Amino acid sequence: VLVIAGKFSFEVATFRTDVGYQDGRHPAQIRFSTPQEDAQRRDFTINGLFWDPVKRKIIDYVHGQEDIKRRIVRAIGDPEKRFEEDKLRMLRAVRFSAALNFKIDSETWAAILRHAREIEGISAERIRQEMTKMMTGPGAGHGVDLLRDSRLLDVLLPEVAATEGVQQPPEFHPEGDVYTHTKILLQNLSSPTPTLAFAALLHDVGKPPTFKIKERIRFDGHDKVGAQMAQAICMRLKFSNDETEKIVSSVANHMRFKDVQRMRVSTLKRMIRQPNFQEELELHRVDCLASHKMLDNWRFLKKKLKEFSAPEALKPRPLLTGNDLLKMGYPQGPVIGQILRAIEEQQLEGNFSTQAQALELVRREFVIG
Numbered sequence: 001v002l003v004i005a006g007k008f009s010f011e012v013a014t015f016r017t018d019v020g021y022q023d024g025r026h027p028a029q030i031r032f033s034t035p036q037e038d039a040q041r042r043d044f045t046i047n048g049l050f051w052d053p054v055k056r057k058i059i060d061y062v063h064g065q066e067d068i069k070r071r072i073v074r075a076i077g078d079p080e081k082r083f084e085e086d087k088l089r090m091l092r093a094v095r096f097s098a099a100l101n102f103k104i105d106s107e108t109w110a111a112i113l114r115h116a117r118e119i120e121g122i123s124a125e126r127i128r129q130e131m132t133k134m135m136t137g138p139g140a141g142h143g144v145d146l147l148r149d150s151r152l153l154d155v156l157l158p159e160v161a162a163t164e165g166v167q168q169p170p171e172f173h174p175e176g177d178v179y180t181h182t183k184i185l186l187q188n189l190s191s192p193t194p195t196l197a198f199a200a201l202l203h204d205v206g207k208p209p210t211f212k213i214k215e216r217i218r219f220d221g222h223d224k225v226g227a228q229m230a231q232a233i234c235m236r237l238k239f240s241n242d243e244t245e246k247i248v249s250s251v252a253n254h255m256r257f258k259d260v261q262r263m264r265v266s267t268l269k270r271m272i273r274q275p276n277f278q279e280e281l282e283l284h285r286v287d288c289l290a291s292h293k294m295l296d297n298w299r300f301l302k303k304k305l306k307e308f309s310a311p312e313a314l315k316p317r318p319l320l321t322g323n324d325l326l327k328m329g330y331p332q333g334p335v336i337g338q339i340l341r342a343i344e345e346q347q348l349e350g351n352f353s354t355q356a357q358a359l360e361l362v363r364r365e366f367v368i369g
Contacts, residue, residue, distance in 0.1 A: 017041060018085065036061050043082055043089045044096065044108075045074045067105075073097050074105035083115050088122050088130060090115065094150055095134040098143030109150070116151035127156060128237040135197035141187035144201070148179075159205040159229055166208050169217045173291045178207045185290035189282075195243050196279045199250035202230045203283060206251075227252035249276045250283050257284040260297050266348035272305065273314040316347040319358035329368050339366050 001012045015038035017031055035050060039061040042048045046068050050059040058065065062076050073096050075082040075089070083089050090112045097104050104112070119127070134143045144160070147153035153161045163178035175181055185200050192200070206226025207219045230251040234244040257280075260268060271277065285298045308314050320343060322336045330336060342365065343358045352358065 035059065040077055041085070042076055043086070043092060045072075045076055046096070046102075048076050071100070071102045072105050073100075073102045073108065075108045075111070079105075079108045079111035080115075083111055083118075087115070087118050088126050090119055090150070091122075091127065091130045091134075091152060091156075094143060094146045094152065095130060095137070098134060098139035098146055099137045101139060101142070104146075112150045112152070117155055119152055119155050124236060124238045128239065131156070131237070132194045132197070135186070135201060136192055136194055140189065140197065141183040141185075144183050144186060157201075157233070159208075159233060160201060162208045163204060166211055167217060168207075168219075171216075171292075175291060178204050181290050185286050188286040188289050192282075193279065195246040195276075196250070196282060198234075198239075198243075199230075199247045199254075199279065199283055200286065202226065202233060202247065203251050203254050203287065205229045205233075223252055223255040246276050246279065249274075250280050253280050254283055254287060257281075257297050257301075261300050265350065266345045268304065269308060269314050269348045272301070272308060314348075316344065316353075319343055319347070319353075319355045320362070325362070328362070330366070335366065342366075 003010045003012055015033050015035050017033040017037045018041050039048045039050070042062075045062045045064040045066075047064070048060075048062040049064045050061075051057075052059055067074050073093050075093070093104055093108060093112060096102060134140060144153070147156070148161060148164070160179075160182070163182060166178040168176070168178060168181065173181055175184055182201065182204060185203075186197070189197060189200060204219075204222065204226060206222035206224070206229055210219045210222040210225055212218045212220065227248050231244065231248050234247055239247065256271065260271070263271070274280075281298065281301060285295065288295055288298065318340070320340065322340065325336050325339055326332065330339065339362055343361060346352050346357075346361060352361075
């Protein structure tokens with residue numbers, strides 16, 4: 001039962017005991033029980049506390065208050081049994097440790113190491129939800145380290161695990177390898193959306209397969225390769241189509257920002273008006289801060305955003321329509337789109353703004369027949 005009290009909501013359930021877990025998640029049988037027994041079925045001591053609203057006191061059967069003071073994440077009772085009941089608890093232990101900056105109890109940690117591979121049996125949706133909480137919360141960079149050290153990263157995101165040890169050109173990346181760069185980038189995010197957080201996590205997964213040494217270390221085309229890999233990862237984790245599109249777009253476009261000061265005005269405006277631009281711009285900012293720390297292009301774009309603040313500046317009113325062109329005798333087909341794009345190009349460049357100018361361009365550049 002969900003109870004709403006003012007600005008707070010409380011989930012209320014009858015004390016129970018779960019019996020006979022068979023699939024790593026669902027109990028075979030449930031029976032009502034005492035508070036003491038109910039506490040024993042919960043995951044970690046810091047989550048096993050009760051509050052008596054009548055006597056207004058905490059009830060602690062599992063020494064959770066002591067572990068909070070000691071800053072420890074500890075499984076209640078036998079960690080092997082707790083993880084057998086729900087394999088996702090291994091990932092939750094890592095998330096709590098990262099977010100709270102708590103250590104994981106040694107026996108709990110050892111059980112995670114022994115059973116990390118079994119996280120594969122958990123549904124993609126539950127893994128995605130837990131990973132999202134970790135990546136969007138505090139300590140995301142530390143969380144990636146814990147995932148690596150616990151062996152969960154090899155199972156859940158081997159593409160990210162593969163970035164460790166992949167060296168980068170020191171003139172652009174004095175911070176070190178691709179893995180280190182990604183971890184620092186995550187640390188620089190502040191309350192990111194899920195799509196920005198995962199774009200940050202995955203933005204350089206294309207570097208290991210494109211690593212080459214020519215005149216220097218190079219990762220030619222890693223943005224395109226990374227976008228394809230990000231697409232596959234998002235599908236594997238069952239992100240929505242909209243979330244997948246945003247994550248993949250950010251990964252695919254993150255290298256475009258190095259060229260913004262050399263772009264034509266029309267190209268720059270088309271880039272800025274893309275629906276995911278603000279997240280891509282923030283990814284660019286933290287990408288720079290996690291490497292060479294040069295924010296020239298970011299400052300340039302912030303200035304341009306103010307300059308192009310009027311809606312007409314980024315999406316000018318069409319001076320001609322497809323119907324207008326058909327009436328002028330132009331055939332149905334690709335040429336209509338080419339003409340309309342050429343007109344908008346001149347509008348975005350600021351070269352003209354009237355229908356007469358558009359007609360002159362059409363008659364001069366696109367001869368019928």
